[in-house]
Amino acid sequence: xxxxxxxxxxxxxxxxxxxxxxxxxxxxxxxxxxxxxxxxxxxxxxxxxxxxxxxxxxxxxxxxxxxxxxxxxxxxxxxxxxxxxxxxxxxxxxxxxxxxxxxxxxxxxxxxxxxxxxxxxxxxxxxxxxxxxxxxxxxxxxxxxxxxxxxxxxxxxxxxxxxxxxxxxxxxxxxxxxxxxxxxxxxxxxxxxxxxxxxxxxxxxxxxxxxxxxxxxxxxxxxxxxxxxxxxxxxxxxxxxxxxxxxxxxxxxxxxx
Amino acid sequence: xxxxxxxxxxxxxxxxxxxxxxxxxxxxxxxxxxxxxxxxxxxxxxxxxxxxxxxxxxxxxxxxxxxxxxxxxxxxxxxxxxxxxxxxxxxxxxxxxxxxxxxxxxxxxxxxxxxxxxxxxxxxxxxxxxxxxxxxxxxxxxxxxxxxxxxxxxxxxxxxxxxxxxxxxxxxxxxxxxxxxxxxxxxxxxxxxxxxxxxxxxxxxxxxxxxxxxxxxxxxxxxxxxxxxxxxxxxxxxxxxxxxxxxxxxxxxxxxxxxxxxxxxxxxxxxxxxxxxxxxxxxxxxxxxxxxxxxxxxxxxxxxxxxxxxxxxxxxxxxxxxxxxxxxxxxxxxxxxxxxxxxxxxxxxxxxxxxxxxxxxxxxxxxxxxxxxxxxxxxxxxxxxxxxxxxxxxxxxxxxxxxxxxxxx
Ligand SMILES: Nc1ncnc2c1ncn2[C@@H]1O[C@H](COP(=O)(O)OP(=O)(O)OP(=O)(O)O)[C@@H](O)[C@H]1O
Ligand code: SF4
Ligand SMILES: [Mg+2]
Numbered sequence: 001x002x003x004x005x006x007x008x009x010x011x012x013x014x015x016x017x018x019x020x021x022x023x024x025x026x027x028x029x030x031x032x033x034x035x036x037x038x039x040x041x042x043x044x045x046x047x048x049x050x051x052x053x054x055x056x057x058x059x060x061x062x063x064x065x066x067x068x069x070x071x072x073x074x075x076x077x078x079x080x081x082x083x084x085x086x087x088x089x090x091x092x093x094x095x096x097x098x099x100x101x102x103x104x105x106x107x108x109x110x111x112x113x114x115x116x117x118x119x120x121x122x123x124x125x126x127x128x129x130x131x132x133x134x135x136x137x138x139x140x141x142x143x144x145x146x147x148x149x150x151x152x153x154x155x156x157x158x159x160x161x162x163x164x165x166x167x168x169x170x171x172x173x174x175x176x177x178x179x180x181x182x183x184x185x186x187x188x189x190x191x192x193x194x195x196x197x198x199x200x201x202x203x204x205x206x207x208x209x210x211x212x213x214x215x216x217x218x219x220x221x222x223x224x225x226x227x228x229x230x231x232x233x234x235x236x237x238x239x240x241x242x243x244x245x246x247x248x249x250x251x252x253x254x255x256x257x
Numbered sequence: 258x259x260x261x262x263x264x265x266x267x268x269x270x271x272x273x274x275x276x277x278x279x280x281x282x283x284x285x286x287x288x289x290x291x292x293x294x295x296x297x298x299x300x301x302x303x304x305x306x307x308x309x310x311x312x313x314x315x316x317x318x319x320x321x322x323x324x325x326x327x328x329x330x331x332x333x334x335x336x337x338x339x340x341x342x343x344x345x346x347x348x349x350x351x352x353x354x355x356x357x358x359x360x361x362x363x364x365x366x367x368x369x370x371x372x373x374x375x376x377x378x379x380x381x382x383x384x385x386x387x388x389x390x391x392x393x394x395x396x397x398x399x400x401x402x403x404x405x406x407x408x409x410x411x412x413x414x415x416x417x418x419x420x421x422x423x424x425x426x427x428x429x430x431x432x433x434x435x436x437x438x439x440x441x442x443x444x445x446x447x448x449x450x451x452x453x454x455x456x457x458x459x460x461x462x463x464x465x466x467x468x469x470x471x472x473x474x475x476x477x478x479x480x481x482x483x484x485x486x487x488x489x490x491x492x493x494x495x496x497x498x499x500x501x502x503x504x505x506x507x508x509x510x511x512x513x514x515x516x517x518x519x520x521x522x523x524x525x526x527x528x529x530x531x532x533x534x535x536x537x538x539x540x541x542x543x544x545x546x547x548x549x550x551x552x553x554x555x556x557x558x559x560x561x562x563x564x565x566x567x568x569x570x571x572x573x574x575x576x577x578x579x580x581x582x583x584x585x586x587x588x589x590x591x592x593x594x595x596x597x598x599x600x601x602x603x604x605x606x607x608x609x610x611x612x613x614x615x616x617x618x619x620x621x622x623x624x625x626x627x628x629x630x631x632x633x634x635x636x637x638x639x640x641x642x643x644x645x646x647x648x649x650x651x652x653x654x655x656x657x658x659x660x661x662x663x664x665x666x
Contacts, residue, residue: 049421053588064651076658077654077655077658078655078656079649079658079659080659080662092653114659114662114663115655115658115659115662116624116630116631116659117624117631117659118655118659120651120652180493183663202617
């Protein structure tokens with residue numbers, strides 16, 4: 001089989017994956033920045049370079065920036081791409097939860113991997129990755145520190161608002177009241193998990209549940225979501241690449257979902 | 258593969274009808290014709306039969322929305338203290354009342370001589386009409402229609418029928434008009450004829466390809482809503498019927514290659530017709546809408562003419578927003594199957610709680626009983642501030658990919 005390339009132009013990060021047969025030959029991730037098509041071009045070239053490929057193989061492009069990529073051979077939504085990617089990694093997947101920078105979505109799959117139903121969060125970024133970035137900054141923590149910090153929580157606090165603006169002020173007043181950062185972080189994770197779980201309940205949560213997107217790197221959110229779902233979630237080793245992987249697989253087969 | 262056609266030719270007459278209707282409304286006072294504001298679920302036949310000119314604030318609000326004026330009017334109402342959570346039709350109408358502005362030559366809806374609303378669509382409309390009654394200091398008649406859970410009881414019919422008698426007396430008192438049974442029969446016959454034609458047009462969409470899509474019916478709904486019971490309405494629908502039948506015979510439709518057949522639930526998004534065209538461009542036709550279908554539910558048979566008020570009471574109790582979810586589900590399932598649809602799009606309308614509540618249950622039932630996929634889109638029929646077109650398009654793209662996967666699978 002010829003190598004094939006998929007691009008996922010997310011609201012925060014742009015990902016490129018090159019696949020050949022059943023194996024990944026290269027993957028690249030860069031910030032999307034303000035000009036999605038520039039990030040797309042850069043990730044495309046870099047991925048081809050890493051894979052040592054000549055020429056310009058046709059790319060399947062997904063993500064919110066997909067319409068802004070002039071060289072896209074095909075544009076496919078994230079719903080389809082995440083479904084294909086997750087299913088490739090975990091053939092037993094029946095539900096896919098993707099929480100990225102600005103979107104969260106839940107996809108229900110049939111036993112043969114077709115998309116049966118999906119939901120996406122509405123319009124605002126409340127309770128997505130961007131929300132966590134703002135909160136991490138307010139707490140003086142890096143993104144990587146959030147998960148480990150919440151594991152050390154000892155007290156159950158509640159953050160009631162998922163609006164980024166209100167939640168930030170709740171965080172600050174909690175800090176001012178002398179609450180421990182660890183407890184606040186855990187409360188934020190719980191708030192996000194509750195929201196995602198609510199979304200997921202709309203399409204029904206069939207096991208196995210795969211968790212993808214950058215927020216799946218946050219062990220704190222994973223833990224809280226597992227608690228609500230009542231079972232272990234399957235998290236890919238590199239959850240952020242799931243959509244680009246799906247796009248690359250679609251490019252390889254030339255097929256529809 | 259069907260031939261593609263653009264807008265319906267009768268659409269040209271539609272604009273004419275709309276202009277004439279509102280012109281007559283503005284002239285009513287000068288012609289000494291009493292003018293009533295009437296809610297969409299009120300038995301308008303009574304007014305026609307009594308020579309009272311009806312206008313629909315809801316339709317007017319929809320016109321405001323399609324001319325992109327609803328938001329500023331809603332803002333005027335909000336500035337006066339009305340909650341943004343209130344139905345956007347109500348906000349638009351109240352805003353237009355307060356600001357004395359509107360999209361038709363800059364004019365608001367002409368002031369009413371009396372007000373007539375029925376509670377069979379929602380509770381908002383009752384309060385909205387009360388606001389108008391205080392504003393214009395004109396008499397108001399509220400028809401209380403009990404919610405129809407499972408079955409319509411004789412007692413319920415009687416309760417509504419008696420109120421209709423009161424309404425007739427009320428209109429007589431305040432508008433100085435009387436009801437003759439002859440003119441009521443005439444109006445009911447015209448209404449029945451319009452309904453019959455409308456329903457036939459709807460059923461013609463069973464054809465593959467569907468001869469028309471949602472954009473056509475949402476536009477062509479106007480005479481059914483505002484002119485039902487008049488000759489003009491019947492005349493228009495005959496033309497529509499002829500044209501649609503011609504399209505079916507020639508295998509024409511609005512979509513180049515009909516790949517997906519969809520059903521729409523809830524009110525149109527009046528300011529986003531470009532978005533509806535997006536479906537057509539992607540090969541998706543709407544073969545039915547619960548909303549446009551609702552105006553085909555007023556079926557008066559010859560028997561009904563014997564007890565016209567009783568029959569009005571029955572018909573107007575059964576409107577889609579006045580029945581329980583089970584009955585709504587039945588109607589929806591029948592439409593999906595009958596029209597050979599392969600997907601249902603639910604517009605979850607922020608304003609209209611009566612219509613939108615329960616949609617998730619309907620969606621789940623459609624999926625599990627018919628195996629037909631569903632999509633929920635969040636929007637509002639008039640308030641464009643609740644609308645994010647790009648993300649809606651992404652959802653549509655994903656939904657069509659899903660349907661495409663089923664075609665292949
Ligand atoms: N190392 C990390 N630890 C914890 N969280 C992380 C880490 N790296 C990224 N994230 C989270 O992932 C988010 C970005 O996820 P992702 O790259 O999947 O988004 P995206 O695809 O660009 O966005 P979208 O799909 O919403 O358009 C960040 O906002 C952040 O919250
Ligand atoms: S709430 Fe719904 S039924 Fe009531 S007036 Fe508004 S749109 Fe019409
Ligand atoms: Mg993403």
